[in-house]
Amino acid sequence: MRPLAMLAALAAASFVVSPALAEIGRVKSNVGAASVSRGGRMLPVAPGVQLEPGDVLVTGRDGRMGVTFADGTRFAVGPNSRVTLTEFQFDRTRQTGSFVTSVDRGSLGVVSGRIAKSRRDAMRVRTPTSMLGVRGTRFVVEVP
Amino acid sequence: MTRGGIIAAVLLTLACTACAAPQTLLLPGEDGHPVGALAVLEENGQEQVLDAPLRSARMTAGRTSLRTVKTIKPAYQRLMSGLPPAPRSYTLYFSDGATNLVPESRAVLAQIRADVAVRPGAEVQVTGHTDTVGSEEANDQLSLERARQVMAVLAAEGFPADALSAVGRGEREPAVETGDNVANAQNRRVEVIVR
Numbered sequence: 310m311r312p313l314a315m316l317a318a319l320a321a322a323s324f325v326v327s328p329a330l331a332e333i334g335r336v337k338s339n340v341g342a343a344s345v346s347r348g349g350r351m352l353p354v355a356p357g358v359q360l361e362p363g364d365v366l367v368t369g370r371d372g373r374m375g376v377t378f379a380d381g382t383r384f385a386v387g388p389n390s391r392v393t394l395t396e397f398q399f400d401r402t403r404q405t406g407s408f409v410t411s412v413d414r415g416s417l418g419v420v421s422g423r424i425a426k427s428r429r430d431a432m433r434v435r436t437p438t439s440m441l442g443v444r445g446t447r448f449v450v451e452v453p
Numbered sequence: 454m455t456r457g458g459i460i461a462a463v464l465l466t467l468a469c470t471a472c473a474a475p476q477t478l479l480l481p482g483e484d485g486h487p488v489g490a491l492a493v494l495e496e497n498g499q500e501q502v503l504d505a506p507l508r509s510a511r512m513t514a515g516r517t518s519l520r521t522v523k524t525i526k527p528a529y530q531r532l533m534s535g536l537p538p539a540p541r542s543y544t545l546y547f548s549d550g551a552t553n554l555v556p557e558s559r560a561v562l563a564q565i566r567a568d569v570a571v572r573p574g575a576e577v578q579v580t581g582h583t584d585t586v587g588s589e590e591a592n593d594q595l596s597l598e599r600a601r602q603v604m605a606v607l608a609a610e611g612f613p614a615d616a617l618s619a620v621g622r623g624e625r626e627p628a629v630e631t632g633d634n635v636a637n638a639q640n641r642r643v644e645v646i647v648r
Contacts (some may be wrong), residue, residue: 337537337574356574375537377576377648385535387528401620402593412475418532420483420539430492436475439512442500445489447480449529453473 331361333397334378341388342369366392368415380406381422382432390415395435399424411435416451419443474513478522478529481506483539493517540648541568544628545603547643554606562610568647569612576648577612579604580620584640585633589623597621603643 336345336358345352346365352358354374366374366386374386380399386392391413399406405427410417412434421443425432430442436452482488490504493512503510507522525533543565545558554562569575581596581603600619608614627640 335574335576337572338535340535358574373535375535377537377540381540381646381648383536383539385532385537387532387535402597402622403625404622416528416532418529418536420536421489425489430494433494434477436477436512438475438514439517440494441477442492442494443489444492444504446482446486447489447533448491449478449480449532450475451477451529452475 332359332379333362333394333399334360334376334382336360336374337377338373338375340373341371343367343372343374343386360394362394362397364394366390366394378408378422380404380408380424382408382424383420383422384410385418387416387418390417392417403427406431408432409435412450412452413437414452416449418447418449420447421445474511476509476511477503478509478525479503479506480525480533537648538572540646543645543647545643545645565645565647566610566612569616572647575616576618577607577616578618578620578646578648579607580622580644580646582622582626582628582640582642582644583624584635584637585624585627585631586636587634593621593623595621596623599643603645607645 376384393411396409406424408424432443434441492500579600581600583592604619
């Protein structure tokens with residue numbers, strides 16, 4: 310790149326809005342009735358929508374949602390589901406953190422990411438009757 | 454409660470635990486990766502561990518029962534097919550230690566662009582890595598600065614700003630293991646993760 314273009318790029322970079330600190334992941338796909346409940350408000354979802362700690366992923370009878378988190382964890386939310394992103398802390402430099410999800414209703418498919426690798430049971434999934442410690446990769450949780 | 458009432462209550466409880474208890478199923482690792490493990494953490498500090506493919510737990514309050522299923526039921530297969538694609542990592546190299554891409558990395562940039570195009574809501578995380586010359590703190594700073602410079606290059610190349618982020622990993626994740634204070638060009642690199 311020529312020096313002038315380089316300068317322009319650097320100038321542009323100073324205006325690049327870094328993702329909000331609160332951002333923990335983004336919606337990648339949605340089908341049917343699917344939304345995010347944040348502070349009691351229902352927000353419509355679309356690919357690219359940013360998620361924050363405390364968000365609740367909600368789907369209806371024909372709804373599905375795919376989400377990828379900052380640590381590489383991936384979620385598939387099934388129909389008739391309610392999944393709360395209770396806690397998500399991730400140090401991007403050290404790649405360590407903690408991640409607690411509550412499956413209140415419905416089904417959730419998971420491929421875990423960096424947080425689950427960072428420390429034993431750093432990633433946990435709660436159901437109405439139990440707490441799961443995630444020690445690796447692919448699983449399904451269903452709450453009828 | 455009458456004896457009949459007690460029996461009815463017990464039967465009702467059994468029926469409900471059979472039909473409505475939360476369940477979990479551990480699946481084989483993705484793309485040939487080894488299976489991981491799940492632990493059902495009990496309140497008394499005990500745990501029941503699922504660590505083989507298709508191990509399943511049914512979890513009622515205070516009681517967990519494990520078994521191995523033969524097949525993944527269609528509803529679960531359908532669920533897992535809705536997962537977003539796995540993040541993919543690309544490595545870029547720079548000729549002058551700054552921001553001039555080596556010619557080979559031009560082709561990699563084209564691959565990144567093509568990958569972003571097929572992922573709805575794609576994100577591009579630029580992660581800087583250093584070699585082990587200098588202190589850990591200085592390398593954290595250096596790797597973040599490098600990542601930010603590359604992020605600026607990608608923005609100038611037309612990647613949307615709100616999809617870009619920069620991370621500095623310092624010397625924590627070398628491509629090649631070396632001792633401390635060893636200069637290594639392979640370790641001075643920028644990884645671009647598309648997710």
